[in-house]
Amino acid sequence: EAGVVQSPRYKIIEKKQPVAFWCNPISGHNTLYWYRQNLGQGPELLIRYENEEAVDDSQLPKDRFSAERLKGVDSTLKIQPAELGDSAVYLCASSFPSRELFFGEGSRLTVL
Amino acid sequence: KNEVEQSPQNLTAQEGEFITINCSYSVGISALHWLQQHPGGGIVSLFMLSSGKKKHGRLIATINIQEKHSSLHITASHPRDSAVYICAVRRGAGNQFYFGTGTSLTVIP
Numbered sequence: 001e002a003g004v005v006q007s008p009r010y011k012i013i014e015k016k017q018p019v020a021f022w023c024n025p026i027s028g029h030n031t032l033y034w035y036r037q038n039l040g041q042g043p044e045l046l047i048r049y050e051n052e053e054a055v056d057d058s059q060l061p062k063d064r065f066s067a068e069r070l071k072g073v074d075s076t077l078k079i080q081p082a083e084l085g086d087s088a089v090y091l092c093a094s095s096f097p098s099r100e101l102f103f104g105e106g107s108r109l110t111v112l
Numbered sequence: 113k114n115e116v117e118q119s120p121q122n123l124t125a126q127e128g129e130f131i132t133i134n135c136s137y138s139v140g141i142s143a144l145h146w147l148q149q150h151p152g153g154g155i156v157s158l159f160m161l162s163s164g165k166k167k168h169g170r171l172i173a174t175i176n177i178q179e180k181h182s183s184l185h186i187t188a189s190h191p192r193d194s195a196v197y198i199c200a201v202r203r204g205a206g207n208q209f210y211f212g213t214g215t216s217l218t219v220i221p
Binding site: 044 | 116142143145147153154155156157160198200202207208209211212213214216
């Protein structure tokens with residue numbers, strides 16, 4: 001069974017440029033999460049989807065971040081414009097309700 | 113204050129040593145997860161616990177619901193166990209997780 005797939009694995013951009021990350025969750029998982037992880041820290045939730053509905057986006061900086069999960073499967077996370085402080089690893093995870101959490105390999109963003 | 117606290121933050125051990133990582137939480141939970149993250153790698157789920165104890169190979173995880181505390185033990189530690197171990201709790205019946213900041217383990221040959 002394929003795991004959670006994320007792309008790109010690495011992205012280097014200059015500040016003020018846009019960037020997008022893509023996630024394909026495990027087939028059938030209706031809950032999808034986007035997390036941001038800074039060095040030496042645990043993951044911080046950006047947004048959680050139940051199917052195609054964003055049920056928790058309270059920590060998403062909506063002035064520059066946006067996300068969508070069309071048809072309740074794949075999801076994209078976009079940052080526009082990127083700032084220096086956005087450098088981090090962006091993790092996508094998925095799960096069935098009340099079951100284990102599966103993470104992708106992450107997308108490492110460096111903003112110069 | 114973080115809802116999930118781990119200790120120690122950093123741990124160095126000699127190969128073969130018995131290792132314990134602790135996790136305390138302050139919210140009601142439906143399950144606790146132990147996760148492993150190798151340097152530059154993704155996060156892998158090791159255990160999901162709601163009570164008692166689970167064992168997988170050299171790894172043992174325990175949870176005390178009354179004391180809101182869990183431990184992850186590694187017996188006969190090996191350099192390949194070097195990783196960050198993260199405790200995460202699932203809040204109530206929903207799909208909301210809270211994460212600890214992780215324990216960075218280094219096992220020296």
